[in-house]
Amino acid sequence: MLSESTEMASTSVLFEWPPTLSNAQIHELTLLATSYAFSNGLLYLPPAERQPPIPESAIHAPLALFPSPFPRSLFEHAQRLQHIYNVLYARIAQDEEFLDRIMGTENGVGKVDDFIGQLWTGWKQLRDEGLVQPLHLGLFRSDYLLHTPPGQSPTLKQVEFNTISVSFGSLSERTAGLHRYLQASTQYYNTSPHLRLENFPENDTIAGLAEGLAAAHKAYGDEKSWILFVVQPDERNVFDQRPLEYKLLEKHSIHVIRQTFDELGHSATLDPDTRVLRVSCSPDLHPNGFLEISTVYFRAGYAPIEYQTSCQYQTRFLLERSRAINCPTIALQLAGGKKVQEVLTQPGVLEYFLSNEKKWGNPMFDKQELQELRQSFMxxxxxxxxxxxxxxxxxxxxxxxxxxxxxxxxxxxxxxxxxxxxxxxxxxxxxxxxxxxxxxxxxxxxxxxxxxxxIVPANGTGNYLIRAGGANEAAVKVVVVSELGIFGWALFGDKGADIREKEAGWLVRTKGKGSDEGGVATGFSVLDSVLLVDG
Missing domain, CATH: 3.30.1490.50 (Glutathione synthase lid domain)
Structure with missing residues (x-):
């Protein structure tokens, strides 16, 4: 156990960050950071009313110059919790009665929320017809802030649990690499004893998330099939998505095709007998003119604006009606609802999902593990x-x-x-x-x-933030709040089969303390990484 003086010393780093730099040092670090970003794909497509078919230019992603200090013990605790959360949400997605009650249209959220109601109604109809694919794949991210009320040591508190289109896995790995590079090349000018390489944890999120997709592809059972990425039109965040495609091909020999909902409305078909999902493509690209799909990975489909007409809903339901493994299924998307997060705080709900061996079998979690999970709730x-x-x-x-x-x-x-x-x-x-x-x-x-x-963040933590595309691209020092996300994946659904799951890396997003929202793509946050401090 850490002594009180050691814990206080580590906590004090949160209030004394970042180290003081000269203008020359800030300028040099900004040049090194932006050059690294362009050299290593830490990029966005620039804003445009319509993106050109072939990208013509790019801008670097919004960045923090320094990694953000985070207590080592709480970082490791978040990684351990991810295994429990993977199992918890896998079981929620398999409990149709629970989701019907919480998210359905009779007495649940779907009764008053049209978007949730449309998804639930379609899912209910698919169940009545008979789903042919029992397996679900989840690529997850659990987001946390350090809760630091005045006079108290930081504790780990969950912001939300994400079950669809979890983003910035690839760019978070690139950002961790950026900060390790800055440390190796400059030692950050010896301005802090904490800026040692052993305090910069490795981040292999790309391989971790690709492993989950590859596991689903293998479970599907046809090595010649492809994985389908469902993407938004005019997507700017392609440099976060493409590295997963490259890793699937390089490490697992799995091919990927990308299409939007509107494109799939014309190209996707089901075999009436086998429910095999096929997506048409140009014969110039594939001799058969179509591709069999093993896994459908949604990087779209999480917002009502993406379902402008019934056609987009029908395309979503067609994909779920197929033999392809969906990531996520509608059930798993519904499981990620904020109402579910709230219900999990109620007495006995965690015990029902995590300690009910008669219903779920193994793994089971003991009282201490459930208490640690419950302590992460606000x-x-x-x-x-x-x-x-x-x-x-x-x-x-x-x-x-x-x-x-x-x-x-x-x-x-x-x-x-x-x-x-x-x-x-x-x-x-x-x-x-x-x-x-x-x-x-x-x-x-x-x-x-x-x-x-x-959640009450530490008051006084700062960083130097860099954003591209404005008149002033210099690093700006501001008081910030940093949010840690832990990635994981789970493949589940076969009756009697174990849940396959892993923790799969991490990200940090940092924003000015005056901003309530935290999205990078929406312009509120910048990409960051972790500097581990003992405590």
Whole structure:
């Protein structure tokens, strides 16, 4: 166990970061960092109304010059927790009764959230028809902040668990490489005793995520089949996606084809007898003019705006109706909903999924492991609940009156965030914006929102941030908040078969402390990496 003085010393790094640099040192590090980014694919396509068919230029991704200090013990703790989270969400996705109750259209979130309702309704119809592929693949990311109330040591608290289109695995590996390069080439000018190579952990996220996709491809059983990446049109973040494609080919001899929902609406077909999924392509590219698909990997499909008409929904359902292994299945996407995250904090729910050997078999988790998982939760509740913060207040919902869940959110607004069932950033409501938002929220929509206590980050941690594409591309020193994400994958679904799962790397996203949202692609954060400090 660390002594109190050692723990305090390590924690103090959070409040004394980054080291002081001269203007000449900042300029040189900025040149080295941006040159490394362009040389190693740490890039975005530039903003454009329409991206050209063949990329003509690129900009470097937004970057932090220094890695962000993070207690070594909490970093390792987050890696251990990922194995439990992999199993937990695999089991949630397999529990149709639970998902029907929480996310369905009868009494669940799908009743008041049209997007969730459309996905759930389609999934229910597919189940009634009979799904032919029992396997699910999940590529996951669990996001954390250091909770550091005044006078207290940091603890690890989960922001959210992501089950669809988890991004920045490839670019996070590149960013870790960038910071290791800066340390090796400059030692960061000996400005901090913490900037030693052993404190820069390796990050092999590309290989880790590709291993999960390759495991699904192998389980499908046809080595000549391809993996389908479902992507957004005019995607700028291609340099985060392509390295997975390259790794699949180089290490696993697996080919990838990329198509959008609209393209798949014309190209995807199912064999009526076998439900084999085939995607058509030019005979110039493949002699048969079509490709059999083993695995469907969604880097799209997480937001309502991607389903402009019923055609996109029907394409999504066609892919799930097939023999191909979906990553994620609709069930697994629904499992990642914020309402599920809230329900997991309720008494007995973790025990049901992680300690019920009769229902689930092995692996089982003991009380200490469940307690460690539970300690990563912040307090949260649904806006539709009564005084027990568990049961919906049906009287308040029917009368239109303000129930206890809403009243409590008003009372504690300055320490809360409200979250809907959405991914991709920019959807939440924070602090003093909460009361006026509640004034306009129809009572019937309360069920789609949860209230979550805000995590209190360390006050005073800084970094030098670099963004491309503006008039001033110099590094800017700001007070920041850094979010750690741990990647993992799980392949599961065969009755009686074990869940195959692994922890698969990590990322750090850093933003100015004044920004509530955290998305890199949405412009709020920059890419960063970890500097381990003992404590």
């Amino acid at each position: 307090k949260m509740w649904g806006l539709d609940v009564g005084k027990d913060l568990l049961t919906p207040d049906y009287d308040a919902l029917e009368s239109g009156k303000e129930g206890f869940g809403v009243a409590k959110a008003r009372e504690l607004a300055l320490s809360l965030v409200l979250k809907p069932q959405r991914e991709g950033g920019g959807n939440n409501v924070y602090k003093d914006s909460i009361p006026p938002f509640l004034d306009t929220l129809p009572p019937e929509e309360r069920q789609a929102w949860i209230a979550m206590e805000l």
